[in-house]
Amino acid sequence: MLGGMFTKPENARVYWKEFIHQCYEIGIGSMGIVVIISLFLGAVTTVQTAYQLISPLVQKYVIAQIIRDSTFLELSPTVVCIVLAGVVGSKIASELGNMRVSEQIDALEIMGINTKIYLILPKIIASLIVIPCLIVISMFLSIWGGYLAGTLTGILSEQQFTQGLMREFNVFNLTFGLIKSFTFAFIISSISAYFGYYVKGGALEIGRASTTSVVVSCVLILCADYGLAALLL
Amino acid sequence: MIELKHINKSFGAKTVLEDVSWEMESGKVNLIIGASGSGKTVLMKCLVGLINPDAGEIAYEGADFVNMDPKDRKELRTQIGMLFQGSALFDSMTVEQNVMFPLDMFTNQTLNEKRQRVNEVLDRVNLKETNKKFPAELSGGMKKRVALARAIVLNPKYLFCDEPNSGLDPMTSLVIDKLIIEITQEYNMTTVINTHDMNTVMESGDHIVFLFNGHKEWEGSKEDIIFSKNPNLNDFIFASEFLREAKNKRMMDAEASRKD
Numbered sequence: 001m002l003g004g005m006f007t008k009p010e011n012a013r014v015y016w017k018e019f020i021h022q023c024y025e026i027g028i029g030s031m032g033i034v035v036i037i038s039l040f041l042g043a044v045t046t047v048q049t050a051y052q053l054i055s056p057l058v059q060k061y062v063i064a065q066i067i068r069d070s071t072f073l074e075l076s077p078t079v080v081c082i083v084l085a086g087v088v089g090s091k092i093a094s095e096l097g098n099m100r101v102s103e104q105i106d107a108l109e110i111m112g113i114n115t116k117i118y119l120i121l122p123k124i125i126a127s128l129i130v131i132p133c134l135i136v137i138s139m140f141l142s143i144w145g146g147y148l149a150g151t152l153t154g155i156l157s158e159q160q161f162t163q164g165l166m167r168e169f170n171v172f173n174l175t176f177g178l179i180k181s182f183t184f185a186f187i188i189s190s191i192s193a194y195f196g197y198y199v200k201g202g203a204l205e206i207g208r209a210s211t212t213s214v215v216v217s218c219v220l221i222l223c224a225d226y227g228l229a230a231l232l233l
Numbered sequence: 234m235i236e237l238k239h240i241n242k243s244f245g246a247k248t249v250l251e252d253v254s255w256e257m258e259s260g261k262v263n264l265i266i267g268a269s270g271s272g273k274t275v276l277m278k279c280l281v282g283l284i285n286p287d288a289g290e291i292a293y294e295g296a297d298f299v300n301m302d303p304k305d306r307k308e309l310r311t312q313i314g315m316l317f318q319g320s321a322l323f324d325s326m327t328v329e330q331n332v333m334f335p336l337d338m339f340t341n342q343t344l345n346e347k348r349q350r351v352n353e354v355l356d357r358v359n360l361k362e363t364n365k366k367f368p369a370e371l372s373g374g375m376k377k378r379v380a381l382a383r384a385i386v387l388n389p390k391y392l393f394c395d396e397p398n399s400g401l402d403p404m405t406s407l408v409i410d411k412l413i414i415e416i417t418q419e420y421n422m423t424t425v426i427n428t429h430d431m432n433t434v435m436e437s438g439d440h441i442v443f444l445f446n447g448h449k450e451w452e453g454s455k456e457d458i459i460f461s462k463n464p465n466l467n468d469f470i471f472a473s474e475f476l477r478e479a480k481n482k483r484m485m486d487a488e489a490s491r492k493d
Contacts, residue, residue, distance in 0.1 A: 013337075110393075112310035112311045
């Protein structure tokens, strides 16, 4: 499937329009769920970390450190991408599946359009650009969620939280989170596009393809998560 | 002219097309008829290049389409318009965007020029004030007309229609048939219709091929059908008692007028 994508597009302007459309669909379409999940991830992590750190020898600001590092390393890239595999992946698979079943892909082929470039490439490139942006927003919101939960419930003060955030900050953790998000974005978009593009049958098969694409994407995200951690950390 | 030479196609052990040869008439309406499962759709898919035959040759104006260089094949495809059984309109686009899509993709016209051309072809298929509607808001007949408008917007040389009347009532079917015939004449296109609708056969069959179990069983015009003695064709066309009686009466009338 990927091999068929590297030919000259028929009309660059139309492809650009499609790319912008996909950026909007993937980015704005998933923003709501990303905001909600990120805020709660940070908030819950704060409460549960505070619950486990009962030793008086451990300073309160450590909670903020733990929130920061776990958000950058795991929570935002992995958890949000697993959710995006459901939101974005199922949308891509069902959209392409519906186009295949209703002969819209055949109609494009007969017009002389390379459907892999026109339908799949913009989705993959848009995902590679938009999903890491969503992950950066998620990281910010998750920490903010942790800050709100920590300060509003009196677990730690604003000063302690800020101190923890600044302390021993390793830029590579952020880089690692972004590397993960690029990898997961590629997995989500390419796997769902594959299952959608090659659907055979009717409405039932579109549903099956959509579910399969989400399951396969999730499994591959978890495998890649482990692989990247073992390789890069 | 489109020419088919000894086309064979199998899916696994099942042979779908067997040694089909046919020379289509340029500027005319050519019909592929046959029962469900006779290989009509596979033949049409081979003709437009959606699937490749296992053996045989498809020639457009003498040029071998099957083994054609991808660049030339792409070029040729811009001269092909196709009306799909289910219309195949892009759900997320309005009627105007659907019809304008080939112009966006393959021309450098300004938006005004494209709008003018879209209105021209929509007028031609008798659709007005539907430009801003989405396919889901249209009736089956209207969808077919939008799909026809999209198929002819680039002035193609060849028009392929896969069961253009499926799911339509007899009156709407007739309207679509007449539109296809008129447009074929106006644009001087070579049209190929794949159908098992007898109204279409009698309305537009300049040149008909009957497929039976994947092979070409019969070839002729709509006038020839009435007097054909091919049992498989007669079973297919005159399936009902009413039509069989009508055919016998027509034959007897013709015989009587011949004797007079």
